Amino acid sequence: MGDYWNVLRNNFPEIASGFLMTCRIVAVAFLIAMGVGIFVGALRAAPSKMLNRIGLVYVEFFRNIPLLVLIYIVFYGVNQADIVSLDRFVAGALCLGLYTAAYIAEAVRSGVFTVGRGQMDAALSLGLTQREALQKVVLPQAVRTVIPPIGSLIIAMTKNSAILGGALGVNDILHRTRQIYNDNFKFAETFLWATLAYLILTVSVTIIVRKLETRLAIRR
Amino acid sequence: MGQIFDPSNWEWITSGNNLSFIFEGFLINLQIAIVAMAFALIFGLVLALGSISKARPLRAVSRMWVDVWRNLPLIFILLGFGLALPGSIYSFWEDNVPAFLPSAYQNGRIVAAVLGLVVYNSAVMAEIMRAGIVSLERGQGDAAAALGMTHRQSLRLVILPQGLRRMVPATVSQLITLNKDTTLVSILAIREVVRHARTITNANPFTPDFVKGPPLQVYLVVGLMFIIVNLLLSRLSTRLEIKQRRESGVKIESVTGLEDQIAV
Numbered sequence: 001m002g003d004y005w006n007v008l009r010n011n012f013p014e015i016a017s018g019f020l021m022t023c024r025i026v027a028v029a030f031l032i033a034m035g036v037g038i039f040v041g042a043l044r045a046a047p048s049k050m051l052n053r054i055g056l057v058y059v060e061f062f063r064n065i066p067l068l069v070l071i072y073i074v075f076y077g078v079n080q081a082d083i084v085s086l087d088r089f090v091a092g093a094l095c096l097g098l099y100t101a102a103y104i105a106e107a108v109r110s111g112v113f114t115v116g117r118g119q120m121d122a123a124l125s126l127g128l129t130q131r132e133a134l135q136k137v138v139l140p141q142a143v144r145t146v147i148p149p150i151g152s153l154i155i156a157m158t159k160n161s162a163i164l165g166g167a168l169g170v171n172d173i174l175h176r177t178r179q180i181y182n183d184n185f186k187f188a189e190t191f192l193w194a195t196l197a198y199l200i201l202t203v204s205v206t207i208i209v210r211k212l213e214t215r216l217a218i219r220r
Numbered sequence: 221m222g223q224i225f226d227p228s229n230w231e232w233i234t235s236g237n238n239l240s241f242i243f244e245g246f247l248i249n250l251q252i253a254i255v256a257m258a259f260a261l262i263f264g265l266v267l268a269l270g271s272i273s274k275a276r277p278l279r280a281v282s283r284m285w286v287d288v289w290r291n292l293p294l295i296f297i298l299l300g301f302g303l304a305l306p307g308s309i310y311s312f313w314e315d316n317v318p319a320f321l322p323s324a325y326q327n328g329r330i331v332a333a334v335l336g337l338v339v340y341n342s343a344v345m346a347e348i349m350r351a352g353i354v355s356l357e358r359g360q361g362d363a364a365a366a367l368g369m370t371h372r373q374s375l376r377l378v379i380l381p382q383g384l385r386r387m388v389p390a391t392v393s394q395l396i397t398l399n400k401d402t403t404l405v406s407i408l409a410i411r412e413v414v415r416h417a418r419t420i421t422n423a424n425p426f427t428p429d430f431v432k433g434p435p436l437q438v439y440l441v442v443g444l445m446f447i448i449v450n451l452l453l454s455r456l457s458t459r460l461e462i463k464q465r466r467e468s469g470v471k472i473e474s475v476t477g478l479e480d481q482i483a484v
Contacts, residue, residue, distance in 0.1 A: 064450035065443040066400035068414065073443060076421075076435030081223050155291070162293035166407050174296050187304050195292060202291040 007189040011180045018165075018176030019197050025093050025161045025172060026201070030154060032097025037104025044109040055105065062102035067160055071095045071167050092164035100157045104150060111146035112138070144216055151209030155202050162198075173197050224436065232433035233441070238420050242438070245416030246445045248324045249402040252412070256337035256402075257395055263338065264345025271350050274371065282346075289343035295404045297340050301332040302408040324411040333405035341398055348394065352387035353379055385464070392457035396450045403446075417442050 008015065043055030062070070075091040078084065115138050123133035165174035177194040181187065223229065232238050270282030289297070310328025317325055324330065356379055364374030406414040420433040 060451060061447065064396065064400075064447040064454075066403040066446055068403045068406070069439050069443045069446065072414075072417075072439040073436060076439065080434055080436050159291070159293040162295045163404065166295045166299065166404070174293065174299065177296075178299065181303065187300075191300050191304075194296065195288075198292050198296065199288065 003186065003189050004192060007180070007184065007186055008193055010184075011176075011190075014176045014180060015173075015193055015197065018171060018173040018194075019201075021170065021176075022158075022161055022165075022172040022197075022201065025089070025096065025164055025170065026154075026158050028093040029096040029100060029157055029161065032094065033100035033104055033153075033157065036098060036101035038108055040101060040105035041108025041112070044105055045112045055109075059102045059105055062099050063106075065099075067095065067099050067163055068167055070099055071163065075168060088164075088168040088170050092168050092170055096157060096160060096164065099160070100153055103153050103156075107146055107149040107153065108142075111142045111149075114145050115141045144213075144218070147209065147213055147216065151205065151212075154209070155205050158201050158205055159198070224440075229434050229437050232420065232431045232438070235431035238431075238433060239441075241420065242413060242416050242441060243445070244322070245324075245411070245413035246442070248322060248410075248412040250399065250449070252330075252334065252337070252402045252405065253395070253399045256334055256341060257398055259334075259338040260341035260345050260398075261391075263342035264349055267342060267346035268349035268353065269375075271346060272353060286343045286346045286350075289340055290347060292340070294336070294340050294401055295407060298333060298336040298404055299407055301336040301339075302329055305332050305335075322411075327408075327410055329408040330405075330410055333408050333410055337398065337401065337405070341394070344394060345391070348387050348390045349384065352390075353383035355386060356383050388464070389457055389461060392453060392460075396453050399450060399453070400446060413442055413445070 040055050040058050043051045044059065046052060046055075071092060074095050075086060075088065078086045078091065119137055119141070120133055123137040124130070128136065161172060162174040164170040165172035165176075165178075169175055173194050177190055181190045184190065267282050267286055270278050271286060273279045273282070309331055313328040313331050314326065360378055360382070361374055364378040365371075369377065402412065403414050406412060409415070417433075417435075417438045421435045421438050422432070
């Protein structure tokens, strides 16, 4: 047992900074994923065929390409063009965000469609304007159905953030763990702490989502 | 943007055997995905049955196992297995693997790669299956019991056939995810598509007429291969669903939202 504590004590600054780096990646990617995801989801739910098509191409491209390959395309591609040089962190977080956005878009779209057409009609027949109907009737319901799937997507995104450490060498939990292991060659002692770090992250996202769900729940 | 389509950036594709080299790598990824999925389905079912078992310790252990593995990053699991397995396993594999297999399989780390993929994906599949089974109304089990079936019979004859059918769409989308995830085994230096791509982007001094591929274009081609196969897979799953519905005459409810929950 003492070995485990020693590894933690000797490497605490590295482990902590890796943990914070993973948090930073997740935070930045989250903002991108939500922004782009909701926008593309709106395109997918829009009544225009053209917009729909654009949204579909986005979703199918980003959902079916491996994140690792996407990261290489963006990181090497942009740096190859030699116009701007892209930081590893920025390239990675951007890819992770855009990749997750495709899934979020689909969740948003199906969330909007689960609110029946009848709801909109009923609201309009009560004399609400289109805008009011959307704001007061459709969206509040859509948001609630969308939260659980988006929560799971954020968990998946948190796990996927490790690919940045593996592929680009961003100093996240994975990369730090690798460095520490290369120093001490103590597998179990080093990986235990990384495992705990990842579980703490994924479990806390789960708890936050569940809290949000119960807070927004409507009593029927 | 002109960069992307500049013809000089695409010369590599007709040079030497570059394109077929990438494609060979891609086939390795598909093979790894299929093998891993086959094992993941078997172990996933065992874990799912464990996590709905009536025996409390068995249930607790199975749930714990599933929850831990599916909440860890796959690339982290792969790296872990790669470092944790004793070297004797690798050398045993390398001594005994048939020589006709592609070089990707000659590397002993392939054992760690497949093991990692199976452990992670069996946990994910177990969760999908458990949700499929639990989503069946309680009534089905009660009705089976009322007909005098034992718990085991009702599971085998009533619950599983229906519950597993519901998870077909979620399974296909997990297969798509797994297919993408096979690129992560490149972290263990297995010679699959990403490694092959990297070879092409690095100059090769041994073939004089070799044209080095620019990374952007090379990885775009790799990405396109995945997109095409994955689109075909999802097309197939919709087709399967419609066919099933038509044959059975009833609408088979699938566990919706599961794809979103677990895939990616």
